[in-house]
Amino acid sequence: MDVSRLTSKGRATRARIVNAAAEQVRAHGLETLSLDAVGTATSTSRSQLFHYFPQGKRGLLRAVFQHEIAELTAAQEPALHDLSSRRSWEAWRDGLSVYYFTQGRWTCPLTALAAQVVATDEDLSAWLIAQSTTWRQTLATGVAAIQHRRQPNDQDEDLAATMICQIQGGLIMGRIDRSPESLRAALRRILDWIPAQAA
Amino acid sequence: MDVSRLTSKGRATRARIVNAAAEQVRAHGLETLSLDAVGTATSTSRSQLFHYFPQGKRGLLRAVFQHEIAELTAAQEPALHDLSSRRSWEAWRDGLSVYYFTQGRWTCPLTALAAQVVATDEDLSAWLIAQSTTWRQTLATGVAAIQHRRQPNDQDEDLAATMICQIQGGLIMGRIDRSPESLRAALRRILDWIPAQAA
DNA sequence: AACGTTTTGGATCGCACGGTCCATTGTTGG
DNA sequence: CCAACAATGGACCGTGCGATCCAAAACGTT
Numbered sequence: 492m493d494v495s496r497l498t499s500k501g502r503a504t505r506a507r508i509v510n511a512a513a514e515q516v517r518a519h520g521l522e523t524l525s526l527d528a529v530g531t532a533t534s535t536s537r538s539q540l541f542h543y544f545p546q547g548k549r550g551l552l553r554a555v556f557q558h559e560i561a562e563l564t565a566a567q568e569p570a571l572h573d574l575s576s577r578r579s580w581e582a583w584r585d586g587l588s589v590y591y592f593t594q595g596r597w598t599c600p601l602t603a604l605a606a607q608v609v610a611t612d613e614d615l616s617a618w619l620i621a622q623s624t625t626w627r628q629t630l631a632t633g634v635a636a637i638q639h640r641r642q643p644n645d646q647d648e649d650l651a652a653t654m655i656c657q658i659q660g661g662l663i664m665g666r667i668d669r670s671p672e673s674l675r676a677a678l679r680r681i682l683d684w685i686p687a688q689a690a
Numbered sequence: 691m692d693v694s695r696l697t698s699k700g701r702a703t704r705a706r707i708v709n710a711a712a713e714q715v716r717a718h719g720l721e722t723l724s725l726d727a728v729g730t731a732t733s734t735s736r737s738q739l740f741h742y743f744p745q746g747k748r749g750l751l752r753a754v755f756q757h758e759i760a761e762l763t764a765a766q767e768p769a770l771h772d773l774s775s776r777r778s779w780e781a782w783r784d785g786l787s788v789y790y791f792t793q794g795r796w797t798c799p800l801t802a803l804a805a806q807v808v809a810t811d812e813d814l815s816a817w818l819i820a821q822s823t824t825w826r827q828t829l830a831t832g833v834a835a836i837q838h839r840r841q842p843n844d845q846d847e848d849l850a851a852t853m854i855c856q857i858q859g860g861l862i863m864g865r866i867d868r869s870p871e872s873l874r875a876a877l878r879r880i881l882d883w884i885p886a887q888a889a
Numbered sequence: 890a891a892c893g894t895t896t897t898g899g900a901t902c903g904c905a906c907g908g909t910c911c912a913t914t915g916t917t918g919g
Numbered sequence: 920c921c922a923a924c925a926a927t928g929g930a931c932c933g934t935g936c937g938a939t940c941c942a943a944a945a946c947g948t949t
Contacts, residue, residue, distance in 0.1 A: 500945095504896080520809055522720075522721055522806065525935080525936065526936070526937065527935085527937095535898095536897060536898045536899060537898085537899070537939090538897065538940085538941095539896070547937065548937065548938095603802040606862055606866055610718060620867045623867060649875060652863070653876075653879070656859030659859040660855030660856055660859030660860075663801050663859075664801070664822065664854060667804050667818060667819060673851055673855060676848060676851060676852070677852075677855055697926075700925070700926065703926080724907085726905085726907095734928095735929060736908085737909095738927060738928085740907095740908075741926070746907065746908065
C-alpha cells in the first residue's frame with residue numbers, strides 16, 4: 492500500500508482502522524482480533540480494509556505494531572536522546588510511567604504479542620528485532636553518557652538489557668496476577684542500577 | 691474427567707496426548723495448537739481427546755500448563771526449599787539453567803502463554819496466579835533464610851519479585867530477538883541481588 | 890461536463906477447526 | 920463366559936473468519 496497515494500480522506504479512514512484494531516488488541520489480545528469486529532467498530536466495509544491493507548490481517552497487524560511502538564518511543568522523548576544527567580534519566584522513567592499507567596497500558600502485553608507474531612511473520616519479526624536493538628543501544632549510550640563516555644561498552648549494553656528485561660518482566664507478571672504492582676516496582680528501582688553521575 | 695477411573699492404558703494415552711500438545715505449544719505457540727494436529731501426532735481419534743478432556747481444548751490446555759509448571763518446579767528442587775546458603779542458591783540457579791537450556795526451553799514462553807489465557811479461562815487464571823504467588827513467596831522465604839530470618843519481610847518479597855521479573859523478561863526478550871543471551875545474562879546476575887550470607 | 894482514480898458497499902467463497910454423535914472394539918471383574 | 924464399562928474410530932455439523940470479487944458511488948482534475 493503506497494500511503495502517499497492516499498487522499499486525506501483515505502488516510503483518515505486508514506488511521507481509524509489502525510486505531511480500532513490497536514484498541515481491540517489492547518483489550519482482548521491478538522487471537523480474538525477479527526476483521527469483522529474492526530469493520531463494525533469503524534463502520535467500514537470489507538473491501539476498505541483490504542484496500543488499505545492488501546496484505547490483509549498481517550498487514551493490519553504490522554501497522555498496529557508500528558503504531559504502538561511509535562507511541563512508546565514518543566513517550567520517552569526527548570529525554571531518551573540525552574541521558575547524560577540523572578535528571579534526564581528521571582524524566583525518561585517518568586515518561587515511561589505515564590505511558591504505561593495512563594489508559595491502562597500496563598495490561599497491554601506489547602512484547603508478549605510480539606513474541607507471538609515472531610513465529611508467523613518473518614518481516615515483522617525482523618522489524619521488531621531492529622526496534623528492540625535500537626532501544627537497547629540508545630539506553631546503553633545513555634548509560635555511557637552519564638559516565639562521560641561517548642561509546643558504550645559491553646557492560647553498558649548489559650545494563651541496558653537488564654533494564655529492558657526488568658520492565659518487560661514487570662509487565663508480563665502484572666498481566667498474570669492482574670496488578671500493576673510488578674511494573675510499578677520495576678520502574679521504581681530501574682534507576683538504581685545506573686552508576687551515579689561523575690562530578 | 692476422573693483420572694482415577696482410568697485404565698493404565700487410558701492413563702498412558704492421556705499422557706501421550708498431553709505430551710504431544712505440550713510439545714506443539716512449545717514449538718508453535720497457543721494460537722496454532724489444533725486438535726487435529728494433536729490427534730495426528732499421537733494417532734488418536736477425536737473421540738479419545740474428548741473422552742479424556744471433556745472440556746475440550748480448554749481442558750487440554752489446563753493439563754498442558756500443569757504439566758509444564760510441574761517440570762519447572764521439579765527443576766528447582768531440592769534447593770528451592772532450602773535456600774539458606776549461598777551454595778544452595780547456586781544449585782537453584784543451576785537447576786533453572788538446566789531446565790531452560792536443555793531441550794530449548796528458553797524459546798517456550800510459558801509466561802507469555804499464561805498472559806494469553808488469563809483473558810479467556812478464569813479457572814486456569816486463578817490457578818496460575820496461585821502458582822506464581824507460591825513461587826515468589828518461596829523465593830522470599832529463601833532470601834530471608836540466608837539472612838538468618840525465618841519470616842520474609844516486604845523487602846524480601848520485593849527482591850523475590852525482582853528476580854522472577856528478571857527471568858521472565860530475559861525469556862521474552864530472547865524469544866523476540868531469538869537468542870538465549872538475555873536469559874543467560876539474567877541468570878548470570880540473578881544472585882547478585884541477594885545479600886551475602888551473614889557469618 | 891467528462892474522465893480517471895480513489896473510496897466504499899456488500900455478497901459470496903472456502904476452509905480450518907472445535908465440537909457432537911453413534912457405532913465398534915477392547916478390557917476387566919464377577 | 921458374560922455383562923458393564925472403558926477405549927477407540929471416524930463421519931458429520933456449525934460456524935467464525937479471512938479472503939476475493941464485482942460493482943457503484945464519491946472525488947479530484949482539466
